Amino acid sequence: MDMEKPPRWSIRCVDAGSEYCPCHLAESGNCIACSLLSGAEFCHCSWSGSCIYLNYYFSQGVIAERSEEIVAFEKNEIAPGLIEIYINLGLRWLQCLSQIGAFLFIRPKEAPNYAAVPVSVANVNGSRIRLVVQSTGPKTRLLSKAKGKIAIRGPYYSSLSDSYAIKRTRNSKILLVAGGVGQSALVLAAKALLRQENQLWACLAPGSAGLIYVSQDLEALGVTVEKVPSMRPYGITMIKDWLVQLQPSLIIVAGPEGLQTAVQEMIDNLDNKGYQTKFVRTQNAVMCCGDGLCGSCLSNEFGQERIPLCKAQYCL
């Protein structure tokens, strides 16, 4: 079974109304939120923040670019092919990178811009940012060999599919499921959810990363963590039990598409399910520019229109 398609009406832009709005997509007539800035004759947007068309009108064509900085870093190999990077950043960066779904593009200082890799913020402690990178292709291998300084570009916010659902969930039971490097996206989300007085359970598997590296951070926050050697069969059984016992109102699945589909199917197939569960997933599309221009993360899941997932937030 394919993943359920998100309805077009539910698509919001993660940057709408922010300091990075309007963006180059508004300039080019491809804004995913504003109908007028995507070629329609009339306004029928569903965005309830300040009007994007108005902001574009007032911006006089000035588009706010993301920040770039060259920073020193500390690097440890925590498992074969898996490196942990720590960088220290100033207050402005820290505020941004503590948000749900935050990620950065990073590359060795000497490497060209197009060598930058999107990496979720795995945690923020004081001024220290933790990033975890798995070497899987040329860009991540260049990064794992990096010495001296790295270049960072950001902030970006769309590593999870629906940060609005996370921000709106209060006093509820929540299930976190992760396998592989997707687990990086869980810690910032868990912090926000715990501030909103939710109770959290997590089922973690090492997956292709070969290591569970967020369990200590999650446990320290107060999340009930169960570690399993692999999702199939152990994790999936546990998740099924938890779904029945806990009746979570939100599930975040941070991992490969196979895992996301399996969990979503499980939710759909529960008998006599008398409660609603919101489903949030990591956005696994390949991302290169992060601003909807390069086309690498374009998705046709939303019908005819292809939407860049680096910008999109949506209900599932």
Next chain:
Amino acid sequence: MVKVVVVGGGWSGCAAALSARQAGAEVVLLERTDMLLGAGLVGGIMLNNGRLTAALETIALGGAAIFGALETIYRHRHVDFPGHKHASLYDVNKVEPLIRHLLNQQGVIIRFHSRMAGIKQAKDQIVAVILENGETIGADIFIDATGTSGPPGNCWRYGQGCALCVQRCPAFGPRTSLVKLAGSREYALLKEDGTYGAMSGSCKLVPESLSSQIQEELKRKGVLVIPLPPELVRPQKLKLKVCQQYARADFATNIVLLDTGSVKLMAPFFPLDALRRVPGFEQARFADPLAGGQGNSMRLLAMAYRDSSLKVPEIANLLVAGEKQGPAVGHTEAMVTGFLAGHNAVRYGLGIKPLILPPTLASGALIAAISNDLDHNQPGSRSYTFSGAGFFQTMIEKNLYSIDQQEIGERVAAADLTDIYARPLC
């Protein structure tokens, strides 16, 4: 029992909800803001010219509830102002709680802060509307009474920007259209000069910001007509107005004020520095829209194709009311179409033949005139009102205009429609 969901709590949505309830339905009214009535919160003009005919017709049809309630809050009765006779002005500060109470009393379930974001559809039917918070509300029949004004993007592209009007889009989110979400077509008013839409025709001034002489006189008479200094006369502004019945030369050469509890200035907007040059207005400021010196909301930009029963042809269970059903401008026009849409929603829900108001009634003639424009491929080529412009003239010519309650009662009885809205269908 038939379940009806009405989207939009303006005058037409309220009338539709009440009418569907009177016909025996379970009714949920969804309103995206925290108040009912939308533009009705800043209007206040009732019963002027042919609107009196239409109101008396609706009362005879069984839709007395709203008109009866308004009787308790009229500040002025039977006032005349340029081009308009026997108007009554309701108190805009008292109207919302009054209508809210009326709807509650009648058992309409009103949901505030409930902005529609999406829908669930199956074939040619709407199954449910989905609110912004993800909540799904199912029903048998849906009425789109979401209006045609805003969102701010339209006010920017077709008007002079968001003027911070009573619609309060930036705070509560923009209008969403059920018709549009259901994949049906919409059209806009096309003005003579080739531009789209029309600007709301009046603003409100803060009473205390005007001279005490103006305040007192207005309170006493209900209407004040103050000649403008010649250098401030700008007749071209009349073309912008949605309310063509107020687009008369007298409205360009004078300041026309009405006492609706606030001070209603019969101009779509008025540059503040110019207004303050008029004696008595030296300290004037706008109450609505807050930027009334600059512009007003843009309307008639999202009207639906519908038949004379007010049903959208392509969708089996969707009706439209108010400006959504076509370019019929005004509170009374909204109520008239609201009552019909609410009543017909229940008929469609029960599989009964819908009611079509006959052309022997002004209400039927107005709905038919818009149907005629749609049938002849001229959607949005003109706007209609019982109170002026071309349609009031038509009413006079066809002897539809009457202020005689008995005569109108007889017309409704002749069509065998007396109290039809008041009788439960299920």
